[in-house]
Amino acid sequence: MLKKLSLRGRLTLLISGLFLLMCTGQMLLNNYHTSQQVSALIRTIQLPGELDINRVPAEIVTIGQANDMLDAAFLKNWVALLLVLLLGALCTYILVGYCLRPLRQLTEHIRKTGVSNLDCPPEISTKVDEVLQLADSFNTLSLRLADAFASQQRFLADAAHELRTPLAVLQTKLDVFSRRRHTVEEYEELLESVTRQTARLTSLSNQLLDLTRKQPHAPETFPLRVLAEEVQCDLADAAAVRNVSLRLDIPADLSVRADYMALYRILFNLMENGIKYNHEGGEVSVHAEKDGSHWRFTVADTGCGIQEEDYLLLFEPFWRADSSRSRESGGAGLGLPIVKELVGQMEGTISVKPNSLQGTIFHLAFPLYSRN
Numbered sequence: 001m002l003k004k005l006s007l008r009g010r011l012t013l014l015i016s017g018l019f020l021l022m023c024t025g026q027m028l029l030n031n032y033h034t035s036q037q038v039s040a041l042i043r044t045i046q047l048p049g050e051l052d053i054n055r056v057p058a059e060i061v062t063i064g065q066a067n068d069m070l071d072a073a074f075l076k077n078w079v080a081l082l083l084v085l086l087l088g089a090l091c092t093y094i095l096v097g098y099c100l101r102p103l104r105q106l107t108e109h110i111r112k113t114g115v116s117n118l119d120c121p122p123e124i125s126t127k128v129d130e131v132l133q134l135a136d137s138f139n140t141l142s143l144r145l146a147d148a149f150a151s152q153q154r155f156l157a158d159a160a161h162e163l164r165t166p167l168a169v170l171q172t173k174l175d176v177f178s179r180r181r182h183t184v185e186e187y188e189e190l191l192e193s194v195t196r197q198t199a200r201l202t203s204l205s206n207q208l209l210d211l212t213r214k215q216p217h218a219p220e221t222f223p224l225r226v227l228a229e230e231v232q233c234d235l236a237d238a239a240a241v242r243n244v245s246l247r248l249d250i251p252a253d254l255s256v257r258a259d260y261m262a263l264y265r266i267l268f269n270l271m272e273n274g275i276k277y278n279h280e281g282g283e284v285s286v287h288a289e290k291d292g293s294h295w296r297f298t299v300a301d302t303g304c305g306i307q308e309e310d311y312l313l314l315f316e317p318f319w320r321a322d323s324s325r326s327r328e329s330g331g332a333g334l335g336l337p338i339v340k341e342l343v344g345q346m347e348g349t350i351s352v353k354p355n356s357l358q359g360t361i362f363h364l365a366f367p368l369y370s371r372n
Helices: 007-044 063-099 101-112 129-177 184-212 224-234 236-241 260-276 308-313 323-328 335-345
Strands: 220-223 245-249 255-258 283-291 294-301 349-354 360-367
Touching (some): 007 063, 224 236, 224 260, 260 283, 260 335
Parallel strands (some): 245 283
Antiparallel strands (some): 220 255, 294 360, 349 360
16 A cells, blocks of 8 residues: 555655654653652541541542543544644644755756757756755756757768769769760779678678677687787778888787787777878878786877867767868778777777877777676
């Protein structure tokens, strides 16, 4: 039955019960002391031995009459106690309702809260710290959810735009191509364009899948230099095209325990960006070392660099410092968000700073022994 009562009803019953227990105990204690005092008083009264009981003055009562009067007084006390309890329960119910009014206001605000008004703070008319803290916590949670929904909407819009661009190019070329006969060279040009756009779609879909992958692979122990040399080998052709040198400064005896494929993607994306946005004759260098309970490595390039005010936007999906250059190089703005997601899965940290020479330096740190 108590489970069906509201918080207001439960508090009223609890306070009234405590009040009843205290008053009943006090009443019983008072009645007991009163009875003892009356009995002691009766025993001390000395009446004349030859007193005629039929001629007792009206002011004098018998012991039986005294006991009857005492019982009547006790009954009146109990009735008064019952009335006080009922009045106290009513006052308690009203006061508890008044104290719980801010919670009802917050409940009503939560009931009316939806996706469209998550950023509207609740209006609570109280100065109670606990209620204000609860309202502030709810407001903070609502703002975080609003930011999450806004980020999701931006992500979906950007993803749709990125997917629509190559599809629109394909549709336009096919529409134009279907209007007349074409030479073999034109067919080859169309085939090359279709191949390029489908490759872009495939790359974009793979990157989106990488960005949403939450479960890391099982960690394994391996020399970090071996992984870096593998990435260096895979990017050698791209570096040669832009005449960018790749330099590794990693101790041969530095072994780490981590997700091999995740770390490969991290290092590959960072070095690939360093190559894409570098100038001819530039350099991309990787340095790694053990530092206490962590191992750290940096990826530095001598490219065009990034404005400091853009550092916070670097890891936003589909964000580009230079949209035209990114599209020319085939980038969709997902490389660094994937890096940040993978770093987080490996319990690491990543930060970016300007290179003292020119370009950008990415600093990464990972625990030697991951909880995962």
